[in-house]
Amino acid sequence: MTAAASSARPALRDHLVARAFRTKTGAIAGGWLVLLALAAIFAHVLTPYEYDVQQLSAAYSPPSLSHWLGTDEFGRDLLTRILYGARISLSVSVISIGLSVLAGMVLGAAAGYFGGRLDRMITTVIDLSWSFPEILVALILVAIIGPGVTGTMVAITVAYLAQFARLTRAQVMAIKSETFIEAASGLGASHRHILFRHLLPNAITPVLVSGMLATGDAIILEATLGFFGLGAQPPTPSWGAMMSSGTALLFKAPWIIIFPGLAAAITVVSINLFGDALIAGLDVRSRPRTE
Amino acid sequence: MADATNLLVIDRLTKRFDSGAGLFAPRRSMTAVRDVSLAVSRGSVVGVVGESGCGKSTLARLVLRLLEPTQGTVHFDGIDLGKLAPRDLRKARRRMQMVFQDPYSSLDPRFTIEQVVGEPFTVQGEVLAPGRIAELLDQVGLAGEIARSYPHQLSGGQRQRVGVARALALRPDLLVLDEPTASLDVSIQAQIIKLLQDLKRDLGLTYLFISHDLGLVRYFCDRIIVMYLGAVVEELPSPSTEPRHPYTRALLDSTFSPDPGKRRHLASLTGEIPSAFNLPKGCAFAARCSRASSRCLSERPSLTMHASGHRAACFHPIADDEKEPS
């Protein structure tokens, strides 16, 4: 037993995310996401244009030195609008998926840990919502709440909840039967201690990774709602709404639809690739054994 | 009122599991532990031995109230555990602890050894005196440096020592040891057994020791309970008592002696353990027993006293003057 190796707590460099960044695809995909997030946050400093100031004389300009990605039908700089759109896309999808993961974990953990009637009730509702496609659930909810950012966020949160609840429940049920849970109750541990100290910490990683992957889907869902005019309302830029207005101008000014589409596509692919890199490093037990 | 001699008294404990009742499976019920009574006196080691599935672990869980019995009572130091409110039961747990069979799954993989051994204190809301962890690790023969390692970094024997340290943390009176060495090499098994003996002497512990290895139980225990399909078939007052039940005899004959001079050339038992889901009407052992009569097939024998502390459940017990079959 080498004291040095065994006494170290898992260093930051051993963290799942750090290990994902050390793989090639992980570095490229993660790099794009970090860049996009920074650019979205600092959009107001990065570009000389405003996203909502119309300049009809410059409408339909193709990509040029002054407008790198061209302008739209109202002469607004496309790059600027894509960066501001990223704010909406990223924050809406990240926040809604975050809420969805949280709520899904609470429901799934309660169902999996306590079992019995509570489990049957939660499982029935979840299975019901699981049997509809996410887009349908989202459309119904937006129809009820009304279009806009809030509606979109509620729709995404609810649409993905079933997925996380199911995953958490399965994880919790598997871990519940491990002997260390029995050992903890043998020590006199309360339900709260068992849930928060043993079950959730062991169950959480796969749920977070699937949350990460779902964020990609949520971006598409947000864009879809935007495309149908149900997402963020004008003049707030959203990738979906931008593409929607670009469809009519596909031949006249193809850049209006191409660049927002490209941004969305690259982002979603990056999220998936980064998620895969995370999954590859998931097993805590794969760390070396010391003698 | 506390019992002066017995720390643990188990009375007619029964546990039934219901399973199936699915769309295509009919509901089935099986009795994993049936009508088990036994008393463990303070400072003694009582062994429970039997083959896989005979209900040893279920019995251990019932004793510690990790499972609710279908019937029967467990008195620990005069307290009826079944009558305790959940809160009081949690408090009472500090005096009775368990060491588990599988040293791999009994430690949370995300806890450091320090956290594992410190958990009893957190859970019972007790202050952890500085140096107590190191003291506990030292007590089970582990170096203090491993405190910050994770379970997967330890060998099976080291993990099992950690399990013992965790069980000892709150200074319990009773340890229930559920096959603590079954997954370890004999060399490590011997280390752990030695450790348990030393701890018992130094701390005045009482053990309920569960094993499938009759040889080991006869070495380690003062009194032995033999289980077959959920029920006690024999209770031996001392490890050297000659068994009267044919099953105990067969178990003894199946234990291979590490002495090439004492070879046996016949397996003592044919057939295998019947399914617990449909137990025969008579003696559960009848189908494999060479002494079985028609009575054994129709009537279930109950435990009868043969000598002081020696009980066996058999209509045709092996008499003292009978030679062992070979």
Next chain:
Amino acid sequence: MGLLEVDRLSVGIGRLTLLEEIAFEVDRGEILGLVGESGSGKSLTALAIAGLLPLIGARVTAGAIRFDNTDLTRLDESRLRKFRGRRIAFITQNPMTALDPLQPIGEQVDVVARLHLGLTADVARSRTIEILTQLRIPEAATIYRQYPHQLSGGMKQRVVIAMALAGEPDLIVADEPTTALDVTVQAQIIHLLTSLVRERGLALVLITHDMGVVAQCCDRVAVLYAGRLAEQQGVNALFATPAHPYTHALIDCIPKDGMARDSLTGIAGSVPSVAHFPPGCRFHPRCIGRQSVCETNVPGATALPGGVVSCHFPLNGDQRHG
């Protein structure tokens, strides 16, 4: 000259040497016990004999495995296949996974005979039932049609043995065939294997970590420690006068009838892993008789009257009881 001769066999993966200079022999009608703690290299030795090392990415790096005077390490895969299953049968450490859950067990036994002996389906079938009956499986014709999940552990183990016997092998290598079974069932299976060897003149390499099983049925014993051979002797001599301190300690770990409490102490420490083999004698950190030479020099093989020991200070009969 034995039917199987393992001659200074070394096995490696990449640059790691997992087994070093393992040597023993088995003849027809004989049972060789291969013992040692977990991780000592027993399964690797078995895989080497069965020619299955490539499965785990390992290879023979030195030495020979002579079977009936053919060096198996020099054969290519297609010629090796003529031996494996046909003349050398292998029972793996986890026999429960050796059976296909979706096929009736009888057909799984048939396949072996049809493949290796070229029997027709009908002949193979009646032979299978015959073998199952010989293995004391009641109502073999019914069992023939059952699936693995319908059988108990002991029954499945017998089916695996039946598969091994179906090719009429000369040598069986059995890797811990009874470890997962109850003691009463283990006793049945060990007695069964013993009588097969005696009646049919098979050779058996029986891998186990149970010294009781070794004492009860083996003729000769090879003790492995950390990838090296510690000692090889006839079974009676090995138990009466073990020459290697490791063998001695291993025997002393088993509780015996009438043994005083407190007399079991175990072997301090644990088996080192491949990456942490100590220099000199690999057992020296755990050995009570070690001297400074043990820490630096690898002990060579010393001949015993009926065997061989690798230790700088082998025990003689008097020390055994001292």
